[in-house]
Amino acid sequence: MPAPKVWVTGLTVGAIAAVTVLAMQADKGPHPTAAAARPSASAAAGATPAPTKSAAPAAVPDGSGTGRRVVYSLAEKRVWLVDASDASRRTFTVWPGTVNPDPGTYTVSSRNEATTGSDGVQIENIIYFAAKSGISIAFSNAVDGSSPPPAAGKQTGGVRMRAADGAALWTFGETGTTVVVVK
Incomplete structure (x- = not known):
């Protein structure tokens, strides 16, 4: 009768072979894709436009300068x-918000981790660049x-974004970073 070690080794090799075959078959099949995140009902109420992720990233606008910078397109x-x-x-x-900066070149003047916006909403990752x-x-x-x-009836200069985008901008937009606003 074979030793228990031989049985265990044989079973292990067989299991690895089976998993490898299944993995190769799965790789040839359809792959699930993540659905675009949809804002919650409270987020969608009256919000226009809803931020979306496109299949092909939008190109940086022509005439937005050169070098390290944040570019903000008013039209897009x-x-x-x-x-x-x-x-x-x-x-x-x-x-x-309701007040847009004029097209031009600005600099991140200050940052604030969190506060209450002029509309009463708790906000974070605030990066001031114009007035x-x-x-x-x-x-x-x-x-x-x-x-x-x-x-309603308030003038607000907040440019809001999703939380993940706010965190990325907070990391990127240090005080002194150039912000270019284009039409």
Whole structure:
């Protein structure tokens, strides 16, 4: 009668072979894809446009400068994080407030980890870069992940984004970072 070690070794080799065959068959089959995250009902109420991830990343706008910078397109409601080699490292759509900065070149002037926005929403990753008509304009994300429409009758300069995008911008947009706003 074979020794128990031989049985264990034989069973182990057989199991590894079976798993390898199954893995090869699975690799040839269909692969699931992650569905795009949808905002919650509270996030979607009145929010326009809803940030989405496209299959092909949007190209950095022409005329947005060179070098390491944040590019914000007013028309596309989109932000790009561009590295020193002019390659886009991340792009995402945003929900602008009621007051937009004029097209031009700005600098991140200050940052604040968290506060309450002028619309009463708890926000984080606040990056100030401009002011217009006495309204500070800053990128931020709502702590609860919502994308509320601007408060009725209030002038707001918050440019909101999803939490993951806010965290990426917070890491990228240090004080002194160039922000280019294009039409």
